Amino acid sequence: MKLAGGCRCGAVSYCSVIDSEPVVYACHCQYCQTWSGSSFALHALLPGNAFTLKGPTIEYAYQEDERHAHHYLCAVCHTRIYNTTSAAPGMWILRAGTLENRSSLNPMAHIWTKHKQPWLILPKGIATWPENPTPEAFSAALSTIG
Template sequence: MKIAGGCRCGAVSYRSISDVQVAIYACHCQFCQIWSGSSFALHAMLPKDAFVLEGATVEYSYQDQRQVAHHHLCASCHTRIYNTTSAAPGLWILRAGTLDDRAALSPVAHIWVKHKQPWLSLPATLATWPESPTPEAFAAALGAGD
């Protein structure tokens, strides 16, 4: 499937140049709660070389527990578009809310549920982990979005 999206103000856009498999997952970590201003953030891990990005972005980088993350935001409205991390080389962690077609978004997995808000109930049929899963377990769960 080809996908496209962008920031709130329209200054930054992206589009896939090839078909990509989109499997959405929800992260309930405290950082995602703060960054999103919500109880979790929706993401999709996609190959970085499958995209063309247009428009000016600014980067915010940090290191946490031996992992380095680089977040890319619209230089005008500061919508967070994607990040890269040393934990997943060669992949974009795309903010699913920036996709043009968001209507059918439904997570196939939930991570960092030890920080999940207590009022939120998750379907028992979806993969969940208290923290980050192993790369193998995560790949298997995201493959469930086929």
């Protein structure tokens, strides 16, 4: 499957070819709500070595507890493109809203639901966690899909 996308102004673009549908999940944490200016953020978890990224980016990095995160934004319009985290080594957490074909994506899971907006009703039978799941729990839940 070919994935392509980029930032709002067009200065940054990316493409990737992956073997299967991307793992898409919604994060309802307070950081994602603030960063996205919305009630949740939609992410696609993808292998970082499968991407070609073109254009100027800037990095925002931070550490929280034992996790390290590096966020990459367009250096021109500051659209967040992706981040990496020590919780998922070797993976890109792509902002699904930057994909060209984002309308076809459906979240396979929801995390940080303890901060979910009360008016948002999640579909029945979808994996949810009140905070971050362990990588093992996330992988196990996703292996039952499809």
